[in-house]
Amino acid sequence: MIICRCEEVTYGELVETADKYGCSPRELKLRTRAGMGYCGGRTCRNAVDSIAHSSTKRDVSQITLKYQPPIRPISFSKLGGVGNND
Amino acid sequence: MSKVIIIGAGPAGLSAAITIAENGLNVLVIDEYMKPGGRLLGQLYEEPNGNWWNGIKESQNLFDKAVSTGVEIKLQTPVSNIEESNGIWNVYTEDEVYTTSHLLLATGAAEAPLPIPGWTLPGVMSVGAAQVMTNVHRVKPGERGVIVGVNVLSSAIAMELKLAGIDVAAITLPKMNMVTKESGNPLDVMNSLLHVSHMAPSAFVKMGSKLMKNDFLKRMGITFFPKNGVKMWDIPIMLRKAVVEIYGESQVEGVTIATISPSGDIIPGTEENIAADFVCIAGGLYPLAELAAVAGCPFYHVEELGGYVPLHNERMETVLEGLYVAGNITGIEGAKVAISQGVTAGLAIVNSTDGGKQEAKLNDSIKAIEETRNKAYIQFHPDVKAGKQKLQNYWNEHWKAVVSQ
Numbered sequence A: 001m002i003i004c005r006c007e008e009v010t011y012g013e014l015v016e017t018a019d020k021y022g023c024s025p026r027e028l029k030l031r032t033r034a035g036m037g038y039c040g041g042r043t044c045r046n047a048v049d050s051i052a053h054s055s056t057k058r059d060v061s062q063i064t065l066k067y068q069p070p071i072r073p074i075s076f077s078k079l080g081g082v083g084n085n086d
Numbered sequence B: 001m002s003k004v005i006i007i008g009a010g011p012a013g014l015s016a017a018i019t020i021a022e023n024g025l026n027v028l029v030i031d032e033y034m035k036p037g038g039r040l041l042g043q044l045y046e047e048p049n050g051n052w053w054n055g056i057k058e059s060q061n062l063f064d065k066a067v068s069t070g071v072e073i074k075l076q077t078p079v080s081n082i083e084e085s086n087g088i089w090n091v092y093t094e095d096e097v098y099t100t101s102h103l104l105l106a107t108g109a110a111e112a113p114l115p116i117p118g119w120t121l122p123g124v125m126s127v128g129a130a131q132v133m134t135n136v137h138r139v140k141p142g143e144r145g146v147i148v149g150v151n152v153l154s155s156a157i158a159m160e161l162k163l164a165g166i167d168v169a170a171i172t173l174p175k176m177n178m179v180t181k182e183s184g185n186p187l188d189v190m191n192s193l194l195h196v197s198h199m200a201p202s203a204f205v206k207m208g209s210k211l212m213k214n215d216f217l218k219r220m221g222i223t224f225f226p227k228n229g230v231k232m233w234d235i236p237i238m239l240r241k242a243v244v245e246i247y248g249e250s251q252v253e254g255v256t257i258a259t260i261s262p263s264g265d266i267i268p269g270t271e272e273n274i275a276a277d278f279v280c281i282a283g284g285l286y287p288l289a290e291l292a293a294v295a296g297c298p299f300y301h302v303e304e305l306g307g308y309v310p311l312h313n314e315r316m317e318t319v320l321e322g323l324y325v326a327g328n329i330t331g332i333e334g335a336k337v338a339i340s341q342g343v344t345a346g347l348a349i350v351n352s353t354d355g356g357k358q359e360a361k362l363n364d365s366i367k368a369i370e371e372t373r374n375k376a377y378i379q380f381h382p383d384v385k386a387g388k389q390k391l392q393n394y395w396n397e398h399w400k401a402v403v404s405q
């Protein structure tokens, strides 16, 4: 069963990695790439977070998987401030 | 002073905009969707007093009022980043960077997924997507659907699908795994359903909420819960069955369900298929707070509020100067609460620009939120008030720590 569609990471892979390393959500993401795809984790973030929290305790005062701008897709030229799309 | 900017044209953002404009300030509302109204647009249900809550109409009223008070609204404009420099907030959109001294985030909520084998097949969608297709775009998501996930939202939307003439074969649980957790546990689901029993025309659920005050009775209730479910608006709600797989060649053709034990374990050999051409996944809602996160707000995880919430006080101020929040970004609640919160955020913004002339009104508006909350028809978490209190405590601790540094 696919959890991260962008990076094609499966549930089995995530559970196994979380089990083996007792990962925090961030570590689980870095080890598997789940959440690092082009949707920026918008689809799989919660699932990755839940799986990691099955083996580690949640720190309630910290977002576990960081948000990075841009939080919506944006073209490279716009992002870089270049005036044209050519 | 510069224009106030509000991100999100849902009930919270629009009511804040109206409040601010009525007090003579310029306001710009930015929203990425093509219509104003946010998640209010899809809502349609009958309240206990017999009134219909029609989200499209309510949204139109808010929008008309905003326009007539002079609010500027920019739709189809996603905000990709916000950043503070020298006391000014920069709001980044694809084509322009807007600046303001007062920025309100009213970005609402998002839906959490429940991964189930086969959930990547075409025809599987979130229950909110089915709601928007049906009620906003007037397109049937399919002829016959199965809803996975039993909660307030899924039962409300099931009824809306029914009203639109779409067959809902069943509302049932997802197979338990490390992601679905409580959503796959019959006892947990039963517990969370008991407090919304007033919404259920089903005698069984109504009676249940009276009888099942203690854990023993609840366990008995779930043990003897009819395997084929109880019917609500003629839709079987199955708490003792779970979807183990969504099947189909190149799109959804149906789901395989199996009987589960009271603690959620699959009973082997009980699998059966239900034909369906679409499947809705209802994993619950969480505050959509991406922009508050990139801005650097401190966050707290408060279960009762639906997840991570940016730290704020009852005036809807965050700890960052000039940054405010209102609506579901502050915790998952119904549209009426969001509207009340918008008023408070609006008054707080006006108050900070006119030297505190709004104090009395502001305090009244805070009380009004509380009253709206007490009367709310839809409650997403039974202990939302406890959640609000937790956040208030975190706020107090935060400032104590700041002062002592």
Ligand SMILES: Cc1cc2nc3c(=O)[nH]c(=O)nc-3n(C[C@H](O)[C@H](O)[C@H](O)COP(=O)(O)OP(=O)(O)OC[C@H]3O[C@@H](n4cnc5c(N)ncnc54)[C@H](O)[C@@H]3O)c2cc1C
Binding pocket: A072, B007, B008, B009, B010, B011, B012, B013, B030, B031, B032, B033, B037, B038, B039, B040, B042, B043, B044, B077, B078, B079, B080, B106, B107, B108, B109, B110, B111, B127, B128, B129, B131, B153, B156, B285, B288, B291, B326, B327, B328, B329, B333, B334, B335, B336, B338, B378
């Ligand atoms: C699928 C779903 C169904 C719901 N059904 C009900 C129901 O039946 N009854 C009920 O009382 N409540 C329901 N709710 C709860 C609902 O969130 C509240 O009722 C209410 O709509 C919250 O108002 P809001 O203004 O906080 O947010 P919303 O109404 O969600 O509005 C937020 C707006 O912000 C915009 N936005 C978000 N991020 C950005 C960005 N980066 N850039 C630009 N614009 C952005 C969105 O496009 C949206 O229009 C539902 C919520 C969801 C998600």
Ligand code: FES
Binding pocket: A003, A004, A005, A006, A007, A034, A035, A036, A037, A038, A039, A040, A041, A042, A043, A044, A045
């Ligand atoms: S689904 Fe995981 S990053 Fe997009």
